[in-house]
Amino acid sequence: MATTIAKPELLVGKRLRRREDPRLITGTATYVDDIKMPGMLYAVIVRSPHAAASIKSMDVSKAAQHPGVAAVFTGKDTEKVGPVPCGSSLPGLRVPHHYILAPERVYFVGHPVAVVVATDRYVAKDAADLIEIDWDVRGAVADPEKAIADGAPPVHPQWPDNKAFTHHQEGGDVDKAFAEADVIVKQRITSQRLIPTAMETRGVVAEWRAADRQLNLYSSTQIPHLMRSLVAQMLGLEENRLRVVTPEVGGGFGSKLNVYAEEALMGFVAMKLGKPVKWIESRRENFLCTIHGRGHVDYYEVAAKKDGTITGIKLLIIQDLGAYHQLLTPAIPTLSVLMMPGLYKTANIRADIIGAFTNCVPTDAYRGAGRPEATHGIERMVDILAAELKMDPVEIRLKNFIQKEDFPFPTATGLTYDTGDYSLPLKKALGMVGYEKLRAEQAEKRKKGELMGIGISTYGEICAFGPSPATPAGGWESATVKIDPSGKVTVMTGCSPHGQGEETTFAQIAADELGIDIDDILVLHGDTAIVQYGIGTFGSRATAVGGTALYFALQDLKAKIKKFGAFLLESDDATLAGGVVTCNKTGASKTLQEIAGATYRAMKLPANTEPGLIATHFWEPTNFTFPFGAHIVVSDIDRETGGITIRRYIAVDDCGNILNPLIVDGQVHGGVAQGLGQALWEEAVYDESGQLVTGEMTDYVLPRAHMMPWIESDHTTTPTPVNPLGVKGVGEAGTIGCSPAMVNSVVDALSPLGVRHIDMPMTPEKIWRLVQGASSQEPVARMGERL
């Protein structure tokens, strides 16, 4: 049976259903917790109930003697393992030593102090309850602004000011811009701590094969190769003796773009006991101990001319870092600074970051990672400025947009925006929503005292991380394509997807390039023993960087196929198309299958040509990509309850060329859900003593089906010149575009009451208070304005 049929129809751009789905919809996919090994033990971790304390004494004897318990380890046993790595470097950054189990002092609720290993998870839990710890509780601080104020309890005693770093960046002449401004608007804007809540919690299975000196680590992660390098270091194991496998990964959103204590800890336990061991994070642990996102307090000032031209932006970010740096913790707010001008031309910026230690779990990358905060800030400020100048929010945006002919555009923050036409998605979105008519309706409603809002955000984001010099661990991505003797194709990608559908999109790319049936292509990822070194899936990079690596590997392979085919045909003028090499003179042809077989049998080889058909390409991008778009939210507010009803949600995104519209829509929907989550419902709340009040799903409100509006999504297409696929990335766009549109909508609705800013989440209670405050003739509540 011929493997390769001439296949003229191109798959890139088609709404194909996904190739990874059969295992997901039948319940036969393998996630970490589905792995079972002979003799496997279960680990339960004992954690601090206090945000700041010292261990006076710990008695593990009862736990150790409990029937079924194999071992108990404490911080004293694991002192030499680690530390948990921080991958970002900023000048003068203070990096506390992050033990995998705290030997003496704990710094946040959930800080691990011991691990109990037993024959089953119920027994391990029983035994964990028998550990007795005498604590010396200290003063804690959970609020970043309070942490950096005088007299706050020091999180780490060696740094009493609680400042991990300060960062300053400046472009243009800000002082002049502010001195010459017609108007200056100021606002304090918060972007609250969020809990990423991947539906699959983290989990690790470690298996030590002593005779082979081989550690197999199964982990739910976005970065198998980086994890391998870092965990090997933590354990003092040679890197080639560690294999990291990411089985099916049940969501990450940045929370699994990390290396945590538990990966090294399970490796340590498996090596000590010589038995496989499994640890699965409980949901409560997930809320307490997996990184949180956001955690910004931002102070904005914007200078402008009377006609609405923005001339300068000042920004002070107080970043709640938590007690430690996880992999990228301190780097996240620097991304906010890079994107602070948004889509606007402003040449003059000044930004300062104060990284504040708090007695909370570390913050780190969560969907958008620094860019949602930046977009939220600038898009709110533009609306505040428009209100001040009594301009329409559309008009002020169009006035300040970087224009189509300005690209590549050097920003005041040192980036070069690749390409754009920012009015395109805005105009499309306005058309979809029927803007003029809605404004007329709103004017009518206002006369009757009804509260209706139209909120716009025009966002830009930085994606496809990225050139290596600008990223902590290499910004390239890798791909290998193998063609077997039978002509079947295997693609191995260094990015490790977890729901983004690359088994489908990458197969689409390969099918088109090789001109073969998509069913002849298998995409593999997420196993360091099979796949060449790679970076991972995050920062909307997999398709733009990993897909491009694949594209180039395919070009190398195509050149070899063509050369071999021509050789077999004894032709000096041949073409490769549709999986067939044809001699242009004689019309004779060889299929890919015939050529593949010949390259392996290697009876005759063209000069200077190796047998086999395999190509690996490591692709290093020259720039990031900068997708953009416009989101519009139409909302109605209930005066009696403070309830917000979203009447319309429009999302027009420009992510460049689209490989699979079905998957792109899914990414936008999911992104918007997380953006609305932040705007309306979600907030990680710590009390004064550092207890996480929202420590369970009961208290942390996640978007559910009945809470979500229908999302009307559409696209404009401005391909990037940065990669030959013209793709820019879309994984985070929905989240980034969403929250400012939502807040702008509600502020617009309440603007007749004098409201000009509302901090998130906009709970009904908050809205109700604003409405009540206004109707009881009290001075207008200007929430959050403390500058």
Next chain:
Amino acid sequence: MNINLKINGKTHSDDVEPRLLLIHYLREVVGLTGPHVGCETSLCGACTVECDGKAVKSCTMFAVQADGANVTTIEGLAVDGKLHAMQEAFWNEHGAQCGFCTPGMIMASKQILDRNPHPTDEEIRMGLEGNVCRCTGYQHIVNAVRAAAKAGA
């Protein structure tokens, strides 16, 4: 305690601890790892299975409570390798991204149509209230349920 029950058409008889949750029994004793644990506190629906025709969150039941019951898990939906219409619809409409919520979502979605073969979008959304998906924003899931209803699932 000894329990006897039918799971996906097969009879099972096991000795279990009274405190063993049904989800752990299914996953660890029977070896059906399709139903997932997303919260253990009855809030996410990842563990949803059918027990005597009713969708239940198997983390809120002890295995012993399922004694004598007829249980269907996601693994039992496809018959002779032919996908259930709801599975097919989730595939066609891209109702799954990471797939972790999916087995529970499909079981809950099937229940919606079992009770009401022609639900409105709002009824679909209310019917999915007990199931959390962090990836899809639910829109493609709603589309899937709608498509399955149309196909007469």
